[in-house]
Amino acid sequence: MFNWWRKRSRKKLLQTPFPKKWRQILQERVAHYPFLTAAEQSHLEELIQIFIAEKNFEGCGGLEITDEIRVVIAAEASLLVLCLPPFQYTGLTSVLVYPTTVALPQKRTGVFSQGLSIVPDRQAILGQAMLRGPVILVWDAVVRDARHPERGHNVVYHEFAHILDMRDGSADGTPELRSTRLFKEWVEICSKEYFRLQKSVAEGQKTLLDAYGAVHEAEFFAVATELFFDRPRQMRSQLPKLYEVLSAYYLQDTAARKDLATGA
Numbered sequence: 001m002f003n004w005w006r007k008r009s010r011k012k013l014l015q016t017p018f019p020k021k022w023r024q025i026l027q028e029r030v031a032h033y034p035f036l037t038a039a040e041q042s043h044l045e046e047l048i049q050i051f052i053a054e055k056n057f058e059g060c061g062g063l064e065i066t067d068e069i070r071v072v073i074a075a076e077a078s079l080l081v082l083c084l085p086p087f088q089y090t091g092l093t094s095v096l097v098y099p100t101t102v103a104l105p106q107k108r109t110g111v112f113s114q115g116l117s118i119v120p121d122r123q124a125i126l127g128q129a130m131l132r133g134p135v136i137l138v139w140d141a142v143v144r145d146a147r148h149p150e151r152g153h154n155v156v157y158h159e160f161a162h163i164l165d166m167r168d169g170s171a172d173g174t175p176e177l178r179s180t181r182l183f184k185e186w187v188e189i190c191s192k193e194y195f196r197l198q199k200s201v202a203e204g205q206k207t208l209l210d211a212y213g214a215v216h217e218a219e220f221f222a223v224a225t226e227l228f229f230d231r232p233r234q235m236r237s238q239l240p241k242l243y244e245v246l247s248a249y250y251l252q253d254t255a256a257r258k259d260l261a262t263g264a
Ligand SMILES: [Zn+2]
Pocket: 118, 119, 120, 121, 158, 162, 218, 219, 222
């Protein structure tokens, strides 16, 4: 990969100050932003600048791409990789944004066939991620989720968790993990919680994790990621082990960050 070239162009890009108007969008629209420390905010802003410069945003179905769309999506996608090594999204070139829920053409590639695509999310499409393909998002769902983190749904976190999961070539709910020890813990805890979720959903019980996580391991990781960033304290208290392995992967302690910011 031409990382040396990217590094040089990124360095140049970061000499441009982060636009004030963008920071205002972050403050008003990105629920997790106020919980970050000043250093984290400034690192996130760098990642946003890089994301916006390197990814192609395409408005579909008559949607015109605005700064708000670029900044909110780039911010939420970058929040996931805030503490991960750089270049997590290098395989991704385009983000397609639709104004409202779309029905995609019925090209249903199985999860493992060709490793191309994961199951489109929630039938009426809110988003979709494909290996070496674009991420598709529905703007009204992005806005709704950004406004209501307490509901624990965030389609941007969800789709970009799929992108991270697929970096190793398969959508199997296990992203690239740093150590064999973490991998072992991950498999043990995630399998246990995944089967527990399947059982609870089958029995019609209410669950903290979205029931959609019971359809496939890849969806389990994506909905767990939504919870980890949107309702971390509830996750830490009700699903402590799952919270811990996600924290060990993302290298972020989202619940502690909220404790600190709210003085809890
Ligand atoms: Zn999904």
